[in-house]
Amino acid sequence: YRRLVRDIIYTHKKAKSEFNLPPLMRSRIVPSESEKAEALQSLHAASLQQATGHFVKARKLLEHAFILDPDNIDVLIALGEVIELSYYGRSVQQVALPSTKSLIPIYGQIVTDDADGLILTAEHLYTKALIVDPSVSKACLHRERLMPIVEEIDQRILNAIDFKVRQFYHIPESDPGLRRAKVEDYFKHVYHSML
Structure with a gap:
């Protein structure tokens, strides 16, 4: 074990010396006026598509507008509404047994992670709009x-x-799987904590 630990530490130090660059900082890119104008055009096109019932096209247009101008409040709210509507569209199609006390429709027994992700994404977009204004x-x-x-x-x-x-x-201390997991976790700890 000692030789293995020494090899891990040596490899870690060698890799650290080779990549001794400062961490990259994410710079905030401010959208240009043309990008803002294109985002507004995408927003208007999405509202027209939504009015005609083409919700998938509207969502794609709003996602494009969001990429162009992520701080536009109207785009954030409209994209959140479309994502929320797609959640309710899925829940209407997939509901097998309605839940009496739950606020969320249950598909059989468990709500899918995809449906949870839609609601959480919509809430995140509304929160971001509130942060902006x-x-x-x-x-x-x-x-x-x-x-x-x-x-x-x-x-x-x-x-x-x-x-x-x-x-x-409930796993007993003598379980071989638990022992192996402890050893692996120990080596991960040593590898990531040594200089």
């Missing part, structure tokens, strides 16, 4: 409407984590 009432209303659903998703995820922790505590 806290006085936007439309984003505030949408976010407040989604908060009970987001809290339920968070609670379900925390319950799943608690269940896994309880399962982990």
Whole structure:
């Protein structure tokens, strides 16, 4: 084990000396006026597509507008609304058994991660719009409407984590899989903590 630990430390030091560059900082790129104008055109085209019932095209146009101008409040709110509508469209199509007390439609027994991701993404976009301009009432209303659903998703995820922790505590100390995992974790710790 000592030789293995020395080899790991030597490899880590060698790799660290070869790549001794400072960490790259993400620079914030401000969109140009032409990008802002194209984002607004994409927003208007998306609203026309949405009015005619082409929701997939509208979502693609709004995603393009978001890439061009990620701080445009109208784009953030419109994209959040389209993502939220796609969540409700999926829930209407896939609901097998309605839940009596839940705010979220249940597909069989468990809500899919994709549906959770849609709601969380929409809530994130509304929050970002509020960060850009806290006085936007439309984003505030949408976010407040989604908060009970987001809290339920968070609670379900925390319950799943608690269940896994309880399962982990039931593993006996003499289990060979647990011993191997401890050794592997020890080597990862040594590898990442040594200079």
